[in-house]
Amino acid sequence: MNVRRRLISGSAALVATALGLGALSACSGPGAADGKGAGKLDVVASFYPLQYLAEEIGGSHVSVTNLTQPGQEPHDLEISARQTAQLQEADAVLYLKNLQPAVDDAVAQSEVGTKIDAASLTTLEKHGNEVGGHAAEHDHGAGEESGAADPHVWLDPVRFGEVAEGVAKGLEKADPKHAGDYEKNMAALRKKFVALDQDFRDGxxxxxxxxxxxxxxxxxxxxxxxxxxxxxxxxxxxxxxxxxxxxxxxxxxxxxxxxxxxxxxxxxxxxxxxxxxxxxxxxxxxxxxxxxxxxxxxxxxxxxxxxxxxxxxxxxxxxx
Structure with a gap:
């Protein structure tokens, strides 16, 4: 089954259930416990690359919770009512639209003040088996998914650097008190992306x-x-x-x-x-x-x- 196209059963019901659990969200996971309770910006990231950006840019001012557990294939994610409640109570959510349908549904129905869609922070293109075209010429069915926008922007250091810039701006807007620190952290991360890009070019x-x-x-x-x-x-x-x-x-x-x-x-x-x-x-x-x-x-x-x-x-x- 194509996990990117299937409907995530029960996600709407989970959202509705979770919205009624607001009073319980303070104990709904490490992000909630360590975030607002410690005076930090409570950030929910949908999967690891966005967690990485949030932690690098946010530094000591954020508490980041990743909805996708280590070892879990992100496209297969079906979030629980507890996770949806946690998202509802977050200060900011970082996600990549069309990568994880269950997250898209939950974010759309949540009232999170700051919603940062990584897909909107850079340009997406259509990739599939037609990339390069050689083997695809021998199999007309190979490029059947080529009409879908490729979400894997984080594997291009330049595009992912563009996403990082947008994330930094989003965190600054959500927490203007620490905007200067977010800018400083982004400057350091920007240098890392530039160096990584150069290493790939040279290598x-x-x-x-x-x-x-x-x-x-x-x-x-x-x-x-x-x-x-x-x-x-x-x-x-x-x-x-x-x-x-x-x-x-x-x-x-x-x-x-x-x-x-x-x-x-x-x-x-x-x-x-x-x-x-x-x-x-x-x-x-x-x-x-x-x-x-x-x-x-x-x-x-x-x-x-x-x-x-x-x-x-x-x-x-x-x-x-």
Missing amino acids: LAHTDTRTFITTHAAFGYLAERYGLTEEAINGLDPESEPSAKRVRGLESLAKADGVTTVFYETLVSDRTARTIARDAGLRADVLDPIEGITGRSKGDDYMEVMRSNLKALRTALGAR
Whole structure:
């Protein structure tokens, strides 16, 4: 089932139930307990990348709660009545519209004073298996999701930096008393994004091949930014199964373009990627879409995992 298109059953009922739990929200989780009670701005983030921005920019002035637990696939999120009540009582919510339908529903029906939609802070484009186009030519069904806007903007350091600027402005508006500190923290984060972008530019400037294969089309923005070609096994849906024709197309592409590696990710099964890699005589390795940080992540935060991704790409592409 395409998790991006399915209706989240019962979400409206959860919202209605949660709105009646306002009196209980003070004990509805660590964010509520540590936020307003400690005089901090109570921020709810829908998944890890936005949690990272809130914590980096907010610093000691915010208490951040992530609705998506470590190890949980964000697209599958169905929020509980308790979480919806927590969101209702928050000072600010950070989310990415159309990534998590249950969150979109809850935010739309909440009365949170500051709602920051990351999708509105940068430009979204349509990506899918047609990225690069080579393997897709062999499978007319491969690009069936290409009409959907790609939400994975956080994997492009430049676009994610634009999102960060908007988040900073949103926090300043929600908490003008500490606006100066938010501006200072954003300045420091801005330098990190600039350095990360330069590392990718330098690290991927000279490679034996420009094509890489991934489990699903999460890296379209990154590929576009650095002149690479992403070929995805499963389009924008990490859970879907590729057709036999699609698999044959990828195997042909790998031989033609000198592809060495099939990448999989940490939060979904690696079975299909490993099978394709084995049958085509290729390596299998992790390219992390950074939808959550777990014990399997190659780094403790966004910046560290992005640099691990860069290292993996350099190896796979034959960087020199």
